[in-house]
Amino acid sequence: MLALLAEGPGVAALEEVPAPRPGPGEVVVRVDVALTCGTDLKLLRRGHPKFPFPLVLGHEWAGRVESAGDGVDLPAGLRVTAAVTGPCGECAACRAGRQHLCESAFDHPSWGAFAGRMRIPARVVRSGLLPVPDGLALEAAALIDPVASVVHALDRSPLEGRPDVLVHGSGPIALTFAALLPLWGAGRVVVAGRRTARLERIRRTGATVVNVVASSLPAALAEATAGRGAGLVVDTSGEASLVPGLVDLVASGGTLLLFAGMPRETRIDLSAYRLHYEEVTVTGSFHYRPADVRKSLSLLSEGALPVEDLVTRRRPLSEWAEAFADLSRGDGMKTALLP
Ligand SMILES: [Zn+2]
Ligand SMILES: [Zn+2]
The missing domain is CATH 3.90.180.10 (Medium-chain alcohol dehydrogenases, catalytic domain)
Incomplete structure (x- = not known):
């Protein structure tokens, strides 16, 4: 064969x-x-x-x-x-x-x-x-x-109180999160990525989509969530250099979940201030x-x-x-x- x-x-x-x-x-x-x-x-x-x-x-x-x-x-x-x-x-x-x-x-x-x-x-x-x-x-x-991986990530996500959620990335995993997050009790779902055609497919789930090439993500997120910010941010891109910026987008007391895998040697620079004084949690989900x-x-x-x-x-x-x-x-x- x-x-x-x-x-x-x-x-x-x-x-x-x-x-x-x-x-x-x-x-x-x-x-x-x-x-x-x-x-x-x-x-x-x-x-x-x-x-x-x-x-x-x-x-x-x-x-x-x-x-x-x-x-x-x-x-x-x-x-x-x-x-x-x-x-x-x-x-x-x-x-x-x-x-x-x-x-x-x-x-x-x-x-x-x-x-x-x-x-x-x-x-x-x-x-x-x-x-x-x-x-x-x-x-x-x-x-x-892939759907089972997202189900597992959602079960690890703190979604009590219907937080607004930012999903970073515009691929099939981001689309799967956008489709399932409302079933897990999320508030507004915002998906941010670079690929317009993919974002249009994601928009059909009811999510707000933001093209980060054309607009400022912090401003678009604030507008979509009426200033509340994202209680949960999910990274599906695996781009380590963007993680510090994603930490900055998590609302006080919220969580950043790293869904995408990165190479073993990857290290990430985190704001100790946000982790301590604002109790931002950074976690991951695997398999x-x-x-x-x-x-x-x-x-x-x-x-x-x-x-x-x-x-x-x-x-x-x-x-x-x-x-x-x-x-x-x-x-x-x-x-x-x-x-
Ligand atoms: Zn796969
Ligand atoms: Zn075992």
Whole structure:
């Protein structure tokens, strides 16, 4: 079968590789659709601490069970999608209910969706392989991974008292936050980014959008929130140099949540005054728990996400390089790659 194999930073090609076979507890799926994601782009450019080269790219997908290993009772043809990881259930983090921080969650990930078929590890089969409900398109079900990450971030966000929220960035994650924040009790949602066409899609969620190229973000935020400011600021851009400016935009007593990952060596300059005298909290959120994954599939089934604005183009897998270029330019949101 053909698979998009990444051999090192910047080196990837569609190559013929042996089709996977399921071991005990494992499942092999036929991939119907796999979505582009900024994580694959970053991984290809600079590597990823959790996913060493060489590897097949792609991790947001939906498809059908092709074959199941010993101990797995799933019929061939069943429509499924899956989380990227399955927690061990035994480490200190898992026992404390923080399965997203499981020590070994990323040892056996479900990764490699830019291919005709994909092997799902036993741990993911146990806690993260989910049947796609009737009526939910596979293209929508493939969004389960990014939506689960946002669900987890929202559950970590202090939203009591309906604070106004600023989301920084204009990609699919910012759009997902804009769509879900009202369901979690946020007040006014303001999304700030640089890409006009993407911001127009985000505006359809009811959020106020601010193009930071054309206007002053502090002034626009003050106007949109009637001077209250943002009790929660979420960064989806991962641009470390912009974080000090985002800290300045958090209302007194509020929180900055770093959603996007940054390279391991990144350090951030923070205002000690704001942290102490104004009790501004800076925190992060990473990955998700099995419960977030199930919640994500429910939200997708209920139509809570604007799928047509999240998946904006379809291409055959052979056009992966064009799809990555679109993503890099911020042209559209996600592309569905069809093997
Ligand atoms: Zn992703
Ligand atoms: Zn664990």
